[in-house]
Amino acid sequence: MVLQFDLLKTEGLARRGRLTLNHGVVQTPVFMPVGTYGTVKGVMPRSLIEMGAQIILGNTFHLWMRPGLDVLRQFGGLHRFEAWDRPILTDSGGFQVWSLGAMRKISEEGVRFASPVNGDKLFLTPEVSMQIQSVLNSDIVMQFDECTPYETKGVPTTEADARKSMELSLRWARRSQAEFTRLQNPNALFGIVQGGMFEHLREESLAALVELDLPGYAVGGVSVGEPKDEMLRIMAHTPHRLPAAKPRYLMGVGTPEDLIEGVAQGVDMFDCVMPTRNARNGHLFTRFGDLKMRNARHKSDERPIDETCRCHACASGFSRAYMHHLDRCGEMLGPMLASIHNLHFYVNLMHEVREALDGGKFATFRAQFAADRARGIG
Amino acid sequence: MVLQFDLLKTEGLARRGRLTLNHGVVQTPVFMPVGTYGTVKGVMPRSLIEMGAQIILGNTFHLWMRPGLDVLRQFGGLHRFEAWDRPILTDSGGFQVWSLGAMRKISEEGVRFASPVNGDKLFLTPEVSMQIQSVLNSDIVMQFDECTPYETKGVPTTEADARKSMELSLRWARRSQAEFTRLQNPNALFGIVQGGMFEHLREESLAALVELDLPGYAVGGVSVGEPKDEMLRIMAHTPHRLPAAKPRYLMGVGTPEDLIEGVAQGVDMFDCVMPTRNARNGHLFTRFGDLKMRNARHKSDERPIDETCRCHACASGFSRAYMHHLDRCGEMLGPMLASIHNLHFYVNLMHEVREALDGGKFATFRAQFAADRARGIG
Numbered sequence: 001m002v003l004q005f006d007l008l009k010t011e012g013l014a015r016r017g018r019l020t021l022n023h024g025v026v027q028t029p030v031f032m033p034v035g036t037y038g039t040v041k042g043v044m045p046r047s048l049i050e051m052g053a054q055i056i057l058g059n060t061f062h063l064w065m066r067p068g069l070d071v072l073r074q075f076g077g078l079h080r081f082e083a084w085d086r087p088i089l090t091d092s093g094g095f096q097v098w099s100l101g102a103m104r105k106i107s108e109e110g111v112r113f114a115s116p117v118n119g120d121k122l123f124l125t126p127e128v129s130m131q132i133q134s135v136l137n138s139d140i141v142m143q144f145d146e147c148t149p150y151e152t153k154g155v156p157t158t159e160a161d162a163r164k165s166m167e168l169s170l171r172w173a174r175r176s177q178a179e180f181t182r183l184q185n186p187n188a189l190f191g192i193v194q195g196g197m198f199e200h201l202r203e204e205s206l207a208a209l210v211e212l213d214l215p216g217y218a219v220g221g222v223s224v225g226e227p228k229d230e231m232l233r234i235m236a237h238t239p240h241r242l243p244a245a246k247p248r249y250l251m252g253v254g255t256p257e258d259l260i261e262g263v264a265q266g267v268d269m270f271d272c273v274m275p276t277r278n279a280r281n282g283h284l285f286t287r288f289g290d291l292k293m294r295n296a297r298h299k300s301d302e303r304p305i306d307e308t309c310r311c312h313a314c315a316s317g318f319s320r321a322y323m324h325h326l327d328r329c330g331e332m333l334g335p336m337l338a339s340i341h342n343l344h345f346y347v348n349l350m351h352e353v354r355e356a357l358d359g360g361k362f363a364t365f366r367a368q369f370a371a372d373r374a375r376g377i378g
Numbered sequence: 379m380v381l382q383f384d385l386l387k388t389e390g391l392a393r394r395g396r397l398t399l400n401h402g403v404v405q406t407p408v409f410m411p412v413g414t415y416g417t418v419k420g421v422m423p424r425s426l427i428e429m430g431a432q433i434i435l436g437n438t439f440h441l442w443m444r445p446g447l448d449v450l451r452q453f454g455g456l457h458r459f460e461a462w463d464r465p466i467l468t469d470s471g472g473f474q475v476w477s478l479g480a481m482r483k484i485s486e487e488g489v490r491f492a493s494p495v496n497g498d499k500l501f502l503t504p505e506v507s508m509q510i511q512s513v514l515n516s517d518i519v520m521q522f523d524e525c526t527p528y529e530t531k532g533v534p535t536t537e538a539d540a541r542k543s544m545e546l547s548l549r550w551a552r553r554s555q556a557e558f559t560r561l562q563n564p565n566a567l568f569g570i571v572q573g574g575m576f577e578h579l580r581e582e583s584l585a586a587l588v589e590l591d592l593p594g595y596a597v598g599g600v601s602v603g604e605p606k607d608e609m610l611r612i613m614a615h616t617p618h619r620l621p622a623a624k625p626r627y628l629m630g631v632g633t634p635e636d637l638i639e640g641v642a643q644g645v646d647m648f649d650c651v652m653p654t655r656n657a658r659n660g661h662l663f664t665r666f667g668d669l670k671m672r673n674a675r676h677k678s679d680e681r682p683i684d685e686t687c688r689c690h691a692c693a694s695g696f697s698r699a700y701m702h703h704l705d706r707c708g709e710m711l712g713p714m715l716a717s718i719h720n721l722h723f724y725v726n727l728m729h730e731v732r733e734a735l736d737g738g739k740f741a742t743f744r745a746q747f748a749a750d751r752a753r754g755i756g
Contacts, residue, residue, distance in 0.1 A: 038703065042710040046694065067703040071678050083695035300449050316424065317461035325416065325445040332420040332710060
């Protein structure tokens with residue numbers, strides 16, 4: 001079996017589903033912690049299990065650079081290498097080479113760039129991306145695509161350029177699928193809808209991808225520097241148009257509010273570096289708004305980060321004063337506990353969303369969530 | 379009760395004991411992980427519990443700087459602040475202000491120095507050290523002492539200077555005891571034997587300290603830059619002369635071999651930053667010799683750090699190749715797992731020593747340990 005998706009329940013556009021993959025079952029909507037280099041930064045796998053993480057990401061580009069394919073092939077893929085036996089999704093590397101900016105050159109064939117690790121000249125194509133992801137043996141493989149920028153040097157991408165980019169991604173989708181098939185990869189390949197901020201380009205992209213009959217679809221090219229209202233416009237337009245019988249993945253989004261909005265628009269899967277990256281900067285998410293641990297007002301606060309939270313950081317007697325102290329001293333335990341807390345918040349938020357959907361109470365949950373977050377934490 | 383020490387068994391000079399403190403029982407010989415700023419670097423308290431750590435250290439000087447006494451007083455001491463309910467030993471701050479070098483000035487009264495955190499002019503005396511340690515409410519309080527350097531600018535300390543320094547520490551011991559008593563500190567104060575590399579000075583120091591009838595004694599001023607044979611000479615001379623009915627603590631020592639040698643010389647308690655500091659540099663201790671994770675030979679090694687080790691890092695499927703990868707990528711999980719492994723090695727080594735002593739087989743254990751370590755790890 002490659003992938004099975006069961007749509008269990010809907011409420012408006014919101015969906016409650018179950019995704020069965022080669023390494024296990026994923027209840028949706030789901031948040032997927034990001035493990036770029038084969039580790040979710042600062043978090044032990046067992047902590048991910050404890051918080052209920054069902055599936056994590058790996059970054060094809062980074063893992064290709066280090067540890068490299070020889071090592072990953074020897075380990076039979078990423079799962080054993082990083083000691084994680086639940087499902088894994090890998091991106092295609094497209095977004096990362098695109099992020100290299102001036103250091104890369106994009107052509108019809110693929111992307112030429114110099115390795116940021118050792119300067120080696122490298123060439124990433126749809127075929128190479130599929131070959132790497134086959135070695136990684138990730139449960140969900142993403143097509144190689146070009147991420148259409150929102151703007152270049154302050155100038156928003158024109159419709160003509162967005163079309164060119166979207167059409168290139170489509171041709172790369174077909175090449176990805178052909179190579180994925182040739183490699184007899186036993187996992188599931190997802191297509192990525194592009195089209196920038198142009199609804200009709202998004203629709204064209206989607207229609208062409210649907211013809212490929214892939215087992216899942218993603219919305220890419222959001223959260224790439226566009227204003228919030230532009231992102232919300234695309235989130236309101238595209239996700240619910242993806243095939244209803246297949247899982248829908250909104251790439252790289254976002255804040256807790258963005259996730260709830262995404263669910264309301266019919267998204268099943270999310271990933272974002274925000275919980276771990278913000279944790280390392282002392283930015284903690286809670287049900288009642290966010291906390292900046294660096295703020296001196298926490299200096300002698302005996303309360304846990306969030307009294308209603310059941311994560312290891314909140315339930316083990318660590319106070320805000322202690323978190324503030326760890327941050328101030330640059331002690332590793334600070335980001336370690338903060339990362340657990342933030343990831344738990346994101347993972348658990350989706351757990352609560354699933355419960356709400358199961359009970360037909362997502363609308364109520366959504367309203368309560370907005371009110372709680374706006375209340376602010378004392 | 380302040381402190382109770384029960385000597386359970388001896389083998390040669392080596393001792394098997396049980397130390398009862400206000401926050402619990404400590405089986406000796408024991409290794410105490412160092413938690414300078416109220417955290418054992420990179421290790422969660424629950425990991426310390428899992429590996430069997432019985433007592434940890436805190437550094438008075440650092441905790442005085444950050445978070446400061448107001449916060450620690452509010453939390454009723456260090457235990458609740460750092461979420462650790464087993465015993466804690468705190469040093470006196472003497473070694474840390476001594477380490478400031480040119481930035482401090484030592485007089486009969488105490489040590490004047492500028493805060494390395496904010497430049498404030500501070501004055502640490504035996505009385506202030508006792509006051510801080512009372513706020514910390516550590517189970518074992520160390521007297522304020524002057525650490526006699528092995529050498530200054532390449533010139534070994536003369537006997538005259540070592541005597542002056544040792545006698546100053548003695549006067550500070552008396553002042554420490556007087557202030558500790560005045561404060562009605564409910565915990566246990568340890569004296570520290572100084573005297574540099576001079577056996578008769580060590581004996582004078584010890585004789586005078588014994589007159590104070592303190593509940594425990596430490597050997598200080600070793601592992602301060604002296605050659606190994608000098609350290610071994612003092613280790614062979616001083617520890618077994620400390621009162622047999624009271625716990626003996628060898629401060630700041632050392633390698634796994636040093637610990638075994640210390641036990642053989644009658645030491646009950648050890649602390650050292652080596653397991654955690656070396657872990658952060660990719661230096662791993664094992665029963666069969668040490669491993670440098672940065673070495674390229676580990677790049678594709680599928681074995682755990684040590685196949686015979688039961689620590690979380692070795693027992694959870696993390697390979698040497700993965701540890702090498704984490705180190706190379708500068709990922710936090712590398713030092714996190716390495717610190718758990720190294721601390722587990724030290725803590726478990728003392729556990730095995732206790733079992734050997736219980737069975738009257740310490741000599742056999744010691745010989746096997748030396749042979750195993752010399753064997754080298756494949």
